[in-house]
């Protein structure tokens with residue numbers, strides 16, 4: 108089933124429909140996505156990391172969970188397939204997909220789908236609109252980066268803090284100096300490096316294509332990223348899509364923080380869901396690089412409006428004992444096509 112989840116898009120599979128051996132599975136996925144090829148002309152991929160994503164779903168054997176969700180990022184031009192990162196945008200569509208495929212029985216109004224996020228061993232709940240016991244994609248919810256209103260899908264994440272790096276602040280510091288730049292290394296579901304845009308001679312409001320055309324910036328960021336990866340317990344991240352590099356600046360559209368995120372080599376056209384969750388958590392820490400940039404009342408729970416190139420994403424964070432215990436936000440999703448793909 109081809110679905111849009113949040114601001115991402117890709118094919119959704121039932122695990123048993125794919126080869127069980129990883130190498131054979133990946134070969135089949137590359138044929139289906141059309142990689143390696145920057146245009147992905149021979150497959151379903153959309154020639155950008157945000158539209159070169161795969162979700163694999165199966166019934167869970169864990170009693171407290173309905174489905175297991177494995178996310179795979181396919182790099183269009185190289186054909187690298189990585190399970191190292193999560194995708195909270197694709198996750199939005201896991202709920203309707205699991206119901207449509209009969210893995211979860213629909214309730215009469217709303218259905219809560221309980222998901223084990225295999226990539227990070229974290230847990231999320233999705234509240235899907237199911238009037239009369241059927242998934243609906245129609246509704247009044249709007250998310251920036253997607254045209255038109257759709258049915259809301261509420262996401263609640265638990266256990267995202269340190270899911271991949273061991274702690275919300277993997278180095279134990281709110282600021283680390285890398286390559287003479289102050290960085291906040293943080294993991295609230297997406298390992299991220301927060302850097303003040305002005306520290307790199309930028310405004311932080313540049314368009315994604317302007318940042319992508321800045322070769323000197325990309326080389327500098329990549330050097331910082333590889334160093335940060337080691338410090339964040341991610342080993343050698345040269346061929347991984349984490350950590351993400353997030354340039355922050357004061358808000359200009361009524362939000363709490365403005366962001367431009369390298370994911371990690373292309374620039375996100377909006378913002379990753381868990382990427383935003385990590386940036387939002389960084390804004391709430393008193394001594395991070397966001398101090399003095401994100402100025403707001405820090406309540407508990409707290410809503411943090413994260414500005415991005417095409418609008419804003421609001422993340423709600425609940426804290427306990429100095430760490431994030433619940434991250435909640437709104438997404439939408441849509442079934443685009445259901446059929447047979449020919450590897």
Ligand code: NQM
Nearest residue numbers: 115194195196379380381382
């Ligand atoms: O951060 C892009 C996206 C993502 C990931 C990326 C995501 C998330 O927007 O949870 O959703 O950062 O690679 O799809």
